[in-house]
Amino acid sequence: MKLNINQKRFLTETTYKLVTTVGGPFVKIAYNPLYLNLKNIPKDGDSIIFAPNHRKTVDPFVIVAAVDIPIHWAALKRFFDAEDSLFNNSKNPILCQITSKLLYGIGALPIERKDRSDDYFKCNISTIKQMISYLKMKSSVGIFPEGTTNKEPDKKDVGHIYDSFLHMAKKTNSWVLPISTVWAPKEMNVKNKVIINFREPFKVGNMKIDEALEKYKELILSGIDENKKIYTNLQEIENIVSATEHNKALQLVLKSK
Template sequence: MNSYKFVINIFKNFCKTFFKFRVIGAENIPNEGNIVIASNHKSNLDPIFIAAAIENREVAAIAKKELFNIKPLAFILKKLNVIPINREKPDISTIKNILKAIKDGYVLGIFPEGTRIKEPGFGEAKAGLSLFAIKGKAQVIPISIISNYKLFNRVTIYIDKPISLEEYYKVKLSTQDHEKIAQNVLEIIKENYYIHSK
């Protein structure tokens, strides 16, 4: 068993032990092909929930580079294929690493809002989701994490069907265009969140 699977099994056991963990739509993650998953983000537990929910592919998530300053954490993050990024100004090498991860068959995990939204509701989508999905010629899968994050309460991971952005592959897009495309995905995440929160 490789280190990724070992840690993911720990995550799964954690989720099933401490939460009423439920995944809807796992079949919507294809076994192959370029994929970016996009999810809402309210807690540090969200990456654990997502990793535990996806069983047929390895996820490579994007995380702020400051997390890698903590050496024990940096060791674990590297084992989990996490890619550090400067959220204010991503450099070219980081972008290349992200696109390489997609090409190499990893499912790229990204939070469209760019950071945790601690207050009720949702933030605004940043351009990154659209940029990486289009440059990586990847389908986008909206995922809604529905939880109050209290121990032993329900956590629902709702995985929607893949969205193709192929119509944009050969189009020159501005930052505003990418933000609008990412926001459209976030609206689906929000809609599913509210439907399955009931």
């Protein structure tokens, strides 16, 4: 039986809440995310477009672990087709099947890249229509405006940003919530593996799309800069703590001799 949009919304958002309730604590244990400015998440009942920059495939997990609003995420079609997994991009068939069922279950929506399918336009138009329907129903969606993970964060803070999410925000009068995500470099010894910075939300309103895009970029980039500074401070604190613990241990050794 084919479900209508209201039935699909109810079923997937119920599943979403169950999955995030169970999985959220595990995400926090695994990555110990540092969340900034959670107060910026709109609570007026209007729909929200969660729009983070993209660094890792697990970005959505660490975001939803802190958000109690169901989010219909856009994800690459290959995950739905069980060609890839969200578990560190492992191609293990079991993990790929789990990824596919998980995404369908929580109401995520497939998008396709132009270089992967001749039907990418048809696929993406269908997803955009569904997203607009959800937004008009006051549900929320999640979109990575870069369209893919940033493979070179050391060289550039964000990749090319596509503006389709701003057109949707304008059409549905939804909030745009920029989210600045920075993962700790591998060589950095800190407990918080990722910082998620919820920036100031805005509505496109009467702004031109180009103006809204510049506003989004400014908020994302300033948030990334803020996250980087925090990591620098955290590393300094870790170094001080490590040195202090080392000195304490050394004193105990010396006293025992």
